[in-house]
Amino acid sequence: MRIRDLPFPDPGRPDVRSGSRFLLWLGREQLGGQLAAMLWGTLHMACTAAFPLAVGLAVQSVVDRSGARLALATGLLLLLGALTALGDAMLHRASVTNWITAAARVQQLLARKTAELGATLTRRIAAGEVVAVSTGDVEKIGWFVEGVSRFLAAALTTVVVCVGLVVYEPALGLVVAAGVPVLALAVLPLLPPATRRADEQRDKAGHATELAADTVAGLRVLRGIGGEELFLDRYRRASQEVRRAAVHSARMWALIAAVQVLLPGLLLIAVVWYGVALARDGRIGVGELVTVYGVITFLLFPLRQFEELAQAFAFSRPSARRAARVLALERTSGPEGCPAPAGGLRGDLYDPVSGLTAPAGRLTAVVCGDPDAAGRLADRLGGHAPGRAAEGEPSVLLGGTALDELPLAAALAAAREAVLVQDKEPVLLSGTLSELLDVPCSGAVTAEAALAAAQCEDVLASLVRHSPEADGDAFRARITERGRSLSGGQRQRLALARSLLTDPGVLVLDEPTSAVDAHTEARVAEGVRALRAGRTTVVFSSSPLVLDRADRVVFVRDGKAAATGTHAELVASEPAYRAVVTRDSDTDGQREGDALKAGAIGAASGDRDGRERMEESA
Template sequence: MQIRDLPYPDPGVPDARSGIRFLVWLWRSQLDGQLRSLAWGTLHMVAVAALPIAVGVAVEAAATRSGEGLVRAGGLMAVLGLAVTVGDTMLHRTAITNWITAAARVQQLLARQATALGATLTRRVAAGEVVAVSTGDIEKIGWFVESVSRFGAALLTTVGVCAALTVYEPVLGGMVSVGVLVLVLAVLPLLSPATRRADAQRAKAGRATELAADTVAGLRVLRGIGGEELFLDRYRRASQEARRAAVRTARMWSLIDAVQVLLPGLLLISVVWFGARLALDGRVAAGELVTVYGAVAFLLFPLRLFQEFAMAYSFSRPSAKRAARVLALRRETGGGATADTGEGGREDTGGNGGPHGDLYDPASGLLAPAGRLTAVVCGDPDLAGRLAERLGGHGGDAAEGTPSVLLGGVALDEVPLETARTAVLVQDKDPVLLSGTLRELLDVPSSGKVTPRQALDAAQCGDVLDALAQSGTDTGGDPMRARITERGRSLSGGQRQRLALARSLVADPEVLVLDEPTSAVDSHTEARVAEALRRVRAGRTTVVFSSSPLVLDRADRVAFVRNGEVVAAGTHRELLSGVPEYRAVVTRETDVEAGAPADDTTAADIPADIPADDTVAARGPRHREHMEETA
């Protein structure tokens, strides 16, 4: 794989059982690149290691006044110099390629995981940890993968040089081999505490990153309650803890650096002293002593690569562990779901191979009949968000006994993710607008039945289009060419919400789930959006989570959810007149005003004449007064 070939057609299935297994899998996944890097690295280091031989030949030739020997030495130096240049260049090229391609593979795996898990990812893993894995951790993982091949080349060259020295000059060669072994063994005990300190530093830095990400995400809320200083103090403490951990780690690695300088220096001095004694006794020639000295000096280079490999492993291990923890998450399956919806749902796989029909959640008892607009009233916004996610095919957990949502009798958790995503689209209460032009924002996979203009009109985006058309000189008066900043920060909350709704309408999925799609708009706009939504989505299944009477009164069916279960269903007017607790949620009345039971009311306390179906209930005077007020 070359950099120009990225992204990968298929990044593969990672071994996420542990951080070490993930690193090994990542290395094996680009074995060709690793072998090329190993070959070029070995050529480079062998050529560098052989240079002392050429110098020794030249010294011997000069000592014996041999012109032919000097020519041979010069030619050998030229060949080795060329080998060093080519080997070093190609080693750098292949090593960086391994680094970037490994990082790109991890990025693709994380992106695929985020796409597969959707909004449930941040419920199972902290958002800050996901950010840390997808930024700094990727660099460290790539560093380790890249350093493996250079470490292998250094190891092969070191063993080869020691063996060659032993053959070339047994006494000095044996001394050098023993000295190198002592150097390696002296550093090994220091690697374990260095690794532990690196792990602690990585954990504290990750904690600071998580705190920063969470603070930025909730900055508006913090400003509203005056909590900026409190969270700033928390981040400052976390940052200082990370700094102190980094200093402790740096001290350990500086000690290892000192050992790596001191002991090789002592070895070099010992070899020179002992070799000089042998030369004075006539047991070795001057050229042989120069060759041995050069070889020992060269061995300092691979020893530094050994240290770099140890550092890369120490810093990448916690990063790989975090990445493996994210990649090990799986899309839960519902286990106990069956084709029986329990409320008259019908099984239908449709003509395009995807599931069609009634949408039914066995856990809550929520039924959204096919082709109709269903509104869901839930007093708990968090519970409503989780229910909306579950309707999108997330949230079934066989281990907890939570069955999967059924669409046309087919369990969404059991069908391929692409099929589920095509069938059901969930727009949460805080949709994200990506940067780009308005035309690019609305360029989403769709059936083609709803044009961008129709979707914008239905979402009541006229004022948004006027503002975008005047936002820049490069638009030429065409709002579709206007650029939207990241997350739509240049727009108001209501404008962002309506553009997101238009994007969902353009997609035109079989089932559209909207969580509070009109919470940030005024009542007049909300009424027009609700009416247009009913018109544009005619014949399609639509589920809207809302407590607005303007939306509820235009729904074909309203389901009232309490404590995670549907306790009543019918039209808005039926529930308003017959279910006091529903009326309390919708009209914002107190329990006393609404005549609702206490907070410990259960489904059994709902009047028997308002079952969880379309049964008509009596309409009282309070209902008529409310409808006259909201008309």
């Protein structure tokens, strides 16, 4: 495999039963590259190991005053130099290729898994862990995969050199042959504690990074309640723990490095001392002693390869374990699920668990007393509820077709085009407005119509005002990362416009107007109703301004559809519904105060949801 041929047509099906099995599978998948690197590495190291033989031959020829043997030794040195340079260059080329191809394979596997799971991925595993696996962990995995070939080349060369040394000079060769395995195995007892310390350091560093990210994200709210110092102290403590863990880990790796220097040095001293005694007795020549000394010096190089591979394995095994955990995630449906209807998915949306029905072509509002329950129900309606089928819960039906039982190919072709779920906190990617709205769509809704329905006039004006390069064209205006230059309500309306533009058969909106004022909320509700006429729309909201414009309202209580009707009917007949959707000033004030207190406590304890509730209330 050459780098120019990347990406792979098919990255393969990985063995994700464990991190070690995943690393083994990666090595097998690029066996040709590994063999090439091993052969070039063997050539490089064998020529390097043969240098002492040529030098010893040259020294002995000088002692014996033989010009012919000196010329032969000189030619041999030149040949070995050329072969060493060639082997070193090609080894580096092959090793880097192995590294990059292994990393690219893992990244392709992660991309394929992300596309397969879609929004379900971040509901089953933290988004930060996915990012860590696709960046730093990929590099560590590639490091180990490419190091295997160099290790094998070093091991093969070491065995050949030791055998040759025994044949060349048995007295000294036996000493070296007995000492080298001891040197190679001496660090093995130190590897488990070194690995544990490295894992501890990574865990603490990950916690500190997560704490820093949460603090930056909630900095505005923290300043509002005077909580900056609290979080700053927490981050100081976390960073100090990382520092101590790093020093603790570095000490063990320094000890391993020291052992790798000390023991070969002792072996070298012993061999030289014994060799000098043999030379004095006339049992070996000076050239032979120089050769043996040079060979022992060379053996320090393969031993460093052993140490590097051990270190690479210690760092890559946790990374491979995390990658395997992500790649092991599966959709709830199997590959042999029921086929999608030939004409696409159409009809009523029905959830057997809650009893919720959203009739085709109508605007249905859903009221839940628990925001978390509303989010889970929205996920179910989009077929994104992980593991529900495995737990025995029936799937959501769209036109009588179970979404969870669709095979992946049918899901991509039908379910994901038929049902779109907009999260409570949709993400805006950086780029121009035109790029933001460049999404798969039916073509029946224009970008201008979607923006108008979402009441984005002031958003467009703000984008133009802060983007001089747009030259008055809102579609050329740039949106900063995650839309941070916009207010929460503006971000929410842009995301709503993007969802409306896709024009899916079923659109599920989770609190699409929670961050806008009442006047704008009423106009947004009317715009959505008009634009989605004849299309199935489900809106999770407790705002009377939205509920009053719905064709039907479903009140969900304790996970079950408790009542159905219009907003006016339910207000008159259902006290529990009325308590959720109607608020007087005292109730509002008390609720706001409770939310602020809960949010402050949650933020102080690192609870992201608590901080978000505080931001909404503030």
